[in-house]
Amino acid sequence: MGNGTSIGRVRGLGSAREGAHHWLLQRFTAIGNLVLMLWLITSFALLPDLTYPTVREWLAQPLSAAAMALLLVSVFWHARLGLQVLIEDYVHEAGSKFALVVLLNLAAIAGAVFGVFCVVRIALTPLGGAA
Amino acid sequence: MADRPLSPHLQIWKWGPHMLVSILHRITGDGMALVGLAIGLWWLGALASGEEAYGLFYELASSIPGHIVLIGLSWAFFTHMMSGLRHFVLDIGAGYELDTNKMWSILAPVIAIILTVAFWAWILLK
Numbered sequence: 068m069g070n071g072t073s074i075g076r077v078r079g080l081g082s083a084r085e086g087a088h089h090w091l092l093q094r095f096t097a098i099g100n101l102v103l104m105l106w107l108i109t110s111f112a113l114l115p116d117l118t119y120p121t122v123r124e125w126l127a128q129p130l131s132a133a134a135m136a137l138l139l140v141s142v143f144w145h146a147r148l149g150l151q152v153l154i155e156d157y158v159h160e161a162g163s164k165f166a167l168v169v170l171l172n173l174a175a176i177a178g179a180v181f182g183v184f185c186v187v188r189i190a191l192t193p194l195g196g197a198a
Numbered sequence: 199m200a201d202r203p204l205s206p207h208l209q210i211w212k213w214g215p216h217m218l219v220s221i222l223h224r225i226t227g228d229g230m231a232l233v234g235l236a237i238g239l240w241w242l243g244a245l246a247s248g249e250e251a252y253g254l255f256y257e258l259a260s261s262i263p264g265h266i267v268l269i270g271l272s273w274a275f276f277t278h279m280m281s282g283l284r285h286f287v288l289d290i291g292a293g294y295e296l297d298t299n300k301m302w303s304i305l306a307p308v309i310a311i312i313l314t315v316a317f318w319a320w321i322l323l324k
Contacts, residue, residue, distance in 0.1 A: 094289070097282055104275065112320050119252040123245060135242075146231035153228050182239055185246035192246075 093148045099141030106134055123194055132190035139182040147175035215303035222307055223281040226274035234271045272317055276310035 110131070114121055125131055150171050158164045211217065244255040258264045284306050287293045293302060 101279065108317065112317070118256065119249045126245065143235065146235060149227045150231050153224070178235060178239055182242050185242040188246045
């Protein structure tokens with residue numbers, strides 16, 4: 068290590084005072100996932116069938132579309148936090164760890180954006196209308 | 199990094215239910231994150247693309263391999279949900295007594311299997 072300040076010598080080598088924030092967000096998004104996933108599973112169980120017109124009409128409703136968009140944000144955020152821990156636990160080389168966490172952030176945000184975009188398109192495109 | 203002391207890894211300890219529920223939580227969570235989210239986005243993308251794309255997804259999902267994947271994912275969800283609820287209880291400082299801890303370590307994955315069976319019975323028999 069260099070001759071930096073005492074805080075500079077320990078930064079990145081352990082708690083950077085971000086652990087509690089990460090831990091709390093994991094719990095907040097877990098509660099969001101619990102409520103919204105139970106909504107999704109109940110919806111699947113209660114729909115008469117899971118064919119295109121039925122599912123499309125259901126997801127185009129404002130409440131379903133909003134819940135699905137919220138689920139996407141909550142679940143991708145939660146997955147990002149979980150996979151980050153996986154990387155931190157098993158990838159010990161600093162460069163690879165950094166690269167994987169960057170990749171994870173990009174993939175998680177891209178996935179959530181793609182999902183929400185699909186929901187918006189489903190909600191705003193009338194069935195049978197011009198796609 | 200290399201010269202720091204490492205804690206003993208899994209193979210050192212005598213296995214108990216609390217270890218099983220812990221590793222199941224990680225496997226199901228990361229499994230869903232890697233496989234479940236990809237399939238979920240495929241489903242949403244197909245639904246947004248139109249009847250033809252959704253038809254292909256529906257056909258694959260209705261096949262036997264498709265059902266195996268979906269049943270596996272639903273089991274992963276219920277298992278992660280149950281061990282996650284267990285985590286919430288542990289987070290408030292409860293459930294650390296040895297007997298209680300062991301009981302819920304066993305019950306959480308068992309209840310998850312019951313929920314998985316019940317869900318698919320409902321879906322396939324309705």
